[in-house]
Amino acid sequence: MFQYKIPISLYIHMPWCVQKCPYCDFNSHTVKNEPDYNAYIYHLIRDLQQDVKLCSNRTVSSIFIGGGTPSLFTAELINQLLININKIIPIDKNAEITIEANPNSVDAERFNGYQQAGINRISIGVQSFQSDKLAKLGRIHNPQEAINAAKLAHTLNLHSFNLDLMHGLPNQNIDDALYDLTQAIEIKPPHLSWYQLTIEPNTLFGSKPPVLPDDDKLWEIYQQGHQLLTQHGYQQYETSAYAKPHAQCQHNLNYWRFGDYLGIGCGAHGxxxxxxxxxIRTIKTRHPKGYLQGRYLEKSYTVIQEDLPFEFFMNRFRLFEPTPKEEFEQRTFLPLQTINKQIALAIEKGYLTDNKQHWQITESGKLFLNSLLEIFL
Structure with missing residues (x-):
């Protein structure tokens, strides 16, 4: 039985984009004819009404509106959505509420409208500040639009904002990568997601792979970039995220700490x-056509006990903070004895250290994370 209430977040997926990026394997669909955004909001609300019975009377601690391109939706529609969510499941008064935005789909009026609707954190998909790199990535904004959007975010009374930035781009050298980081740092975002481009199979890049930096160059980019970010007061708190003090993304922290989350919208997971x-894990219908016909749930299943240790640590070891031992018991409902042998092996290999209260992933554990996680399979 519950010893306490596990925190719960809400993820909302908006499936449309103006243009599909060649590296993107997220569930996004190119806008052809103008989608019925009003109808989609209606179905999101109905989807949530069906799922709320699984929440055990909890209060939502964070909301993340992702995509796709959520900033294609007007502030009025986002306001309508959040009002109705709060009627179905209470939103904590201090909840972090994030919306993703493309630099060319935001302006002062829309940003202000989002804030008035209740948005207090914006995540801006910059990816690069260099025109040639943006063109190769299929992005439809230019560097100045990215800078303008970030500067605009500074003028609002937001809880925080994030810039998404990639490295390991086609034909990228170390100077290119550090230039992008320097541009981002000069804007002074409270949070930076800085992650390496990976080629996914079901993408245009997957079928026609570009030339990417080799492993030695990727390692040099990471080392120099990490040093630059650290020098400017950014702390790496998870695999691909850096933040100023007290600016970590609370929504993602809940994911990685094996908290609970509702997922509504096309292809959303819960x-x-x-x-x-x-x-219970839930997966929603991927295509907007079926979703807009009221077919929300594609699949749900109960996680078997044997899989819980791997699932817990697959998430938890993405974070670099200590992992409380009691958290494993509270969120898997398994005793610590279940994983004694695996933990002992991880410590022996130098991937973990431990004390009475917690486990701590080592530098070796970070470098060989896949090998560490395989111990729990």
Whole structure:
């Protein structure tokens, strides 16, 4: 049975983009004819009404509106959505509420409208500040639009804002990568997501791979970039995220700490712990056509106990903070003895250290994360 209430977040997926990026394997669909955005909001609300019974009367601690391109939706529609969500499941008064935005789809009026609707954090998809790199990535904004959007975010009374930035881009050298980082640092975002481009199979890059930097160059980019960010007061708190003090993304922290989350919208995933200790995962219909016909749930299943240690640590070791031992018991409903042998092996290999209260991933554990996680399979 529940020893305490596991935190719960809400993820909302907006599936449309003006143009599909060649590296993107997210569930996004190119706008051809103008989608019925009003109808989609209606179905999001109905989707949530069906899922709320799985939440055990909890209060939402964070909301993340992702995509796709959520900033294609007007502030009025986002306001309507948040008002109705709060009627269905209470939103904590201090909840972090994020919306993703493309630099060319925002302006002062829309940003202000989002804030008035209740948005207090904006994540801006910059990816690069160099025109040739943006063109190769299929992005439809230019460097100045990215700078303007970030500067605009500074003028609002937001809880925080994030810039998404990539490295390891086609034909990128170390100077290119550090230039992008320097541009971002000069804007002074509270949070930076800085992650390496990976080629995914079901993408245009997957079928026609570009020339990417080799492993030695990637390592040099990471080392020099990490040093630059650290020098400017950014702390790496998870694999691909850096933040100023107290500016970590609370929504992502809940994911990585194996908290619960509702997922509504096309292709959204959810994880919901029940009062009997069972963990249910939900997957929503991917295509907008079916979703707009009211077919929300594609699949749901209960996670078997044997899989819980791997699932817990796959998330938890993405964070670089210590992992409390009691958190493993509270969120998997398994005793520590279940993983004694695996933990002992991880410590022996130098991937973890431990004390009475917590486990700590080592530098070796970070470098060989896949090998560490395989111990728990």
């Amino acid at each position: 994880k919901l712990t029940q009062t009997n200790g069972q963990i």
